[in-house]
Amino acid sequence: MTSRNTALIVFFVFYFGVLNLTNVRSEQSPDSAKMMTSLVKPGIFRHVMCRNELYPRSNIARYPVPDEFVFWSVPFADYSPPSYTAPHIGGQIWADPPLPSESFNPKWNHNNGQVNRQSFHGNYEIVGGCFPLNPMGRTGIRGRGLLGRWGPNHAADPIVTRWKRDEKDQKIQHPKTGKNILQMVAIQRSDNKLWAIPGGMVDPGENVSVTLKREFTEEALNFTDKSNMVEKFFQNGVHVYSGYVDDFRNTDNAWMETSALNFHDEDGTEVGRLELMAGDDATNVRWTDLDGQQLKLHANHADIVRDVVIKRNAHW
Ligand code: RP5
Numbered sequence: 505m506t507s508r509n510t511a512l513i514v515f516f517v518f519y520f521g522v523l524n525l526t527n528v529r530s531e532q533s534p535d536s537a538k539m540m541t542s543l544v545k546p547g548i549f550r551h552v553m554c555r556n557e558l559y560p561r562s563n564i565a566r567y568p569v570p571d572e573f574v575f576w577s578v579p580f581a582d583y584s585p586p587s588y589t590a591p592h593i594g595g596q597i598w599a600d601p602p603l604p605s606e607s608f609n610p611k612w613n614h615n616n617g618q619v620n621r622q623s624f625h626g627n628y629e630i631v632g633g634c635f636p637l638n639p640m641g642r643t644g645i646r647g648r649g650l651l652g653r654w655g656p657n658h659a660a661d662p663i664v665t666r667w668k669r670d671e672k673d674q675k676i677q678h679p680k681t682g683k684n685i686l687q688m689v690a691i692q693r694s695d696n697k698l699w700a701i702p703g704g705m706v707d708p709g710e711n712v713s714v715t716l717k718r719e720f721t722e723e724a725l726n727f728t729d730k731s732n733m734v735e736k737f738f739q740n741g742v743h744v745y746s747g748y749v750d751d752f753r754n755t756d757n758a759w760m761e762t763s764a765l766n767f768h769d770e771d772g773t774e775v776g777r778l779e780l781m782a783g784d785d786a787t788n789v790r791w792t793d794l795d796g797q798q799l800k801l802h803a804n805h806a807d808i809v810r811d812v813v814i815k816r817n818a819h820w
Pocket of ligand 1: 659703704749762785
């Protein structure tokens with residue numbers, strides 16, 4: 505076989521491989537949706553949002569990482585990403601000290617009750633003597649970037665839903681699928697202007713269930729609700745997802761993971777009736793229709809939300 509033929513075969517295999525993956529991402533069937541979320545696994549899932557771009561709020565370019573070199577298991581001899589930790593992180597109470605350090609030796613892969621350094625994806629490696637290694641592969645940048653913690657940075661994402669209704673309070677069916685349409689409270693993030701689940705970081709020692717309610721109250725209600733209703737509403741969450749987030753801030757040594765729960769207002773009389781008001785970290789807040797054709801969200805939030813749609817047999 506000539507080298508030209510070999511090159512052509514390699515090109516077609518790669519091209520159609522990528523095409524196939526793209527189709528899986530954009531296909532809207534519930535089965536493929538389930539597959540996508542379960543694809544957020546080391547060695548299968550490839551970074552999309554945290555690769556090949558300028559690092560946010562900096563002029564640092566990520567080292568280009570082609571699809572086939574994302575996984576650490578694939579040798580990439582030329583890989584020499586820049587190291588970056590945002591200057592404003594230094595000394596923050598919510599952030600770790602710089603590494604390497606003589607005095608800072610956390611127990612990696614361990615939860616000490618204050619900071620959870622365990623990953624949902626099993627034990628991660630420590631490289632260079634002290635640096636946690638992103639379990640999903642290369643991101644084109646080392647250091648912590650904008651993230652406070654080395655290793656996993658744990659967040660919580662409350663997916664608050666209700667059914668879309670008409671003026672007579674009847675559920676609206678989508679003309680194409682005939683299924684009821686779910687709506688979710690989404691915020692527009694101030695940092696990247698993308699719509700997102702109104703999630704946030706788990707504070708030291710905080711229980712995830714507290715974070716879920718706190719973040720929703722801060723970001724989507726701007727602390728306006730003084731009733732007991734929200735408190736009660738947040739007692740009935742359905743687990744949706746625990747794992748890695750393809751967040752634009754991730755690096756080779758620091759990354760986002762989340763616990764996502766669905767809080768559903770079946771008859772629209774609880775949170776479904778509240779007036780939404782964007783908090784400090786959000787530019788906007790609104791009830792958003794969950795429609796696979798239209799929905800573009802921050803990180804891989806759309807994949808997470810899609811699981812709620814499947815569970816509730818709603819239109820997508
Ligand atoms: C995402 O960023 C998480 O899924 C969560 O929604 C959010 C947490 O970060 P901040 O909003 O606190 O910046 O990766």
